[in-house]
Amino acid sequence: MPEQITISAETWDLLNTPSTATLTTVLAKKGLWNTFLTGVQPLAAGQRMAGRAFTLRYIPSREDLDTSLKFDNLTDPQRLAIEKVGPGEILVIDARGDERGGTMGAILATRMQVRGAAGVVTDGAFRDSPVIAQCGMPAYARSAHAATNKTIHHPCDFQLPIACAGVAVYPGDVLIGDDEGVVVIPPHLAEEVAREAAAQEHREDFIIDKIRGGASLVGTYPMDERTQAEYEQTLRDQ
Numbered sequence: 001m002p003e004q005i006t007i008s009a010e011t012w013d014l015l016n017t018p019s020t021a022t023l024t025t026v027l028a029k030k031g032l033w034n035t036f037l038t039g040v041q042p043l044a045a046g047q048r049m050a051g052r053a054f055t056l057r058y059i060p061s062r063e064d065l066d067t068s069l070k071f072d073n074l075t076d077p078q079r080l081a082i083e084k085v086g087p088g089e090i091l092v093i094d095a096r097g098d099e100r101g102g103t104m105g106a107i108l109a110t111r112m113q114v115r116g117a118a119g120v121v122t123d124g125a126f127r128d129s130p131v132i133a134q135c136g137m138p139a140y141a142r143s144a145h146a147a148t149n150k151t152i153h154h155p156c157d158f159q160l161p162i163a164c165a166g167v168a169v170y171p172g173d174v175l176i177g178d179d180e181g182v183v184v185i186p187p188h189l190a191e192e193v194a195r196e197a198a199a200q201e202h203r204e205d206f207i208i209d210k211i212r213g214g215a216s217l218v219g220t221y222p223m224d225e226r227t228q229a230e231y232e233q234t235l236r237d238q
Contacts, residue, residue, distance in 0.1 A: 004172050005187040007052075014194035015176055016050050018201045020183040023176055026197045030189065037165035037182045039097075040121060040140045043129055049138035049177030051090040051118030053169050053184070055162045056081045058095050058103065058124075058153035066150040078155035082108050087116030090175050094162035095124025099143045101152030102127025106135070113137040121175065121182055123165040124153070140182050206231050 015023075020036065027035045056078065061067075073079045082104075085091050091112060093103045106128035109120060119138035125145035126132055132139045142165075149155070159171045167184050169175075174185040185193055203223075210220050210227070220227055 005190075007174065007187060007190050011191045011194045012050060014198045015174070015185075015190065016048060018194075018197035020176060020178050020180050022197045022201050022204070023183045023185065023193065026193050026200060027183070027185065027189075029196075030193075032186070032189075034167055035184050037121065037123065037140070037167055037184070039142050040123055040165050040181055041142070042177065042179060042181075043126065043133035043139045043141065045179055047138045047177075047179075049090065049119040049140070049175065049182070051088045051175060052187075053092045053171055053173040053175055054081065054085045054089040054117075054158070055160060055169055055171050056091060056093045056158045057156045057160065057162045058093065058149070059156045060096070060098075061150050061152055061154045066154055069148060069150055071150075076155055077158050078104070078108075078149065081155075081158040082111055083115075084158070085112050085115055085117045088118050090119040090121060091117060092162065092164050092169050092175065093120070093122035093124065094164050094169075095122050095153060096163075097123050097142065097165065098152055099125045099145055101125065101147040101149055102129075102145045103141075103149050103153060105148070106131035109135060109137065109139065119175070119177060121164065121177070138177055140177055203231065206234060 024036050095103050103122045103124045109132045121140040125143045126141045127146050129144035161170045174187055174190045176183050207221050
């Protein structure tokens, strides 16, 4: 498992600026193509999520273990994980993409929020999703489902590498979420990705302004020498 790497406040500030689309482009340029959680959407629009991954893995439930619907707060990996998620961390639940039951509900989400969690993500479903959507903590899922987790899922372990929506997620990975979805950034790349993404976003704002003003794609996107010189002059002026 990768070593825990400290990320500066400046880097977090920079990461909170670019879109997940920009971040995925920067990561692709570094050879990391599979970083976006396909199909995972925010429960509420207009929220920004940033934090470190705290992972939880589910396997399929089995009737002799799970259909009693008993929840032991002292032994159940889901409950143990909820009580360990700390400030700035995001609970990432590997539900194998199975949406036939909720992975957690409003009470557990509220407990995480009180503990300072930065969000919760699953490639499955949430139950009580309207309540979770209104609680103010960013939450991302494929869908909603009213059934409790153990009808489909068996909490297996936490703080180990998982797959979420087809993306490898290691404990401590950086997750950024916006209205489009969630991107996973290896922590050792966080600072350089943050700086490059912020710079790319600034360039793209300049390009969009040019396009809105009637400029052709030719020479503008990508920029030719003349447009590049104009952009650099804009940087100096600012």
